[in-house]
Amino acid sequence: MTARNPHHLPFFVYGTLRPGEPNHDAFLRGRTETEEPGRLAGAVLYDGPGYxxxxxxxxxxxxxxxxxxxxxxxxxxxxxQELDELEEYVPGDPASLYVRVEREALRLRDGAALRAWVYVAGPAVAERLRARGRRIDGGDWLGHRRPAGR
Known part of the structure; x- marks a missing residue:
């Protein structure tokens, strides 16, 4: 078995790339080794236009x-490369919709902290959301979209 490249970080996904969501099927299905619940600390979620x-x-x-x-x-x-395109991330462009950053995420099954790529709102988008965005209480987009009992 070939050793894993240490620069190949896992991805922390929190929206349409989560299992059962449309972009998971389009981009990730059949291309992953593992998918497991996790949490990202030091961030909040805002509702966007469908994501x-x-x-x-x-x-x-x-x-x-x-x-x-x-x-x-x-x-x-x-x-x-495909995820960068999906998230409209252009390295060095402050107008990017999202930026890909390396952050520590927690794996829920054992509490281990892992370095992972996560796409966060780009600077201009983040500023606008902080000023007048709709924050998702609880930080779970799927729970926000699928209220209990539905």
């Missing part, structure tokens, strides 16, 4: 629920 935005909250108590997704090594490079 959420995680906004960094340094020093804050916010928690975002999602999954830690480990891509298959042979799929990693192409998947990273």
């Amino acid at each position: 959420p935005y995680a906004v960094a909250e340094p020093g804050g108590t916010g928690l975002v629920s999602g999954e830690l997704v480990t891509a298959r090594p042979e799929s990693y490079d192409r998947l990273l």
Whole structure:
């Protein structure tokens, strides 16, 4: 078995890339080794037009629920490029809708902290959301979209 590239971080996904969501099927199905529940601390969620935005909250108590997704090594490079395109992330462009950052996420099954890629709202989007966005209480976009009893 080939050793895993240490630069191939897992992805922390919290919206349409979560299992059962449309972008999971379109981008991740069959290209992952593991998908397991996780949390991202120091961020809050805001409702967007059909998808959420995680906004960094340094020093804050916010928690975002999602999954830690480990891509298959042979799929990693192409998947990273496709996810950057999906999230409209252009490295170095402050107008990017999202930016891909390396953050620590917690794996729920054992509480282990892992470094992972996460797409957070770009600077201009984050500023607008902090000023007048609709925050998702509890930090779980799926729970927000699917209220109890539905």
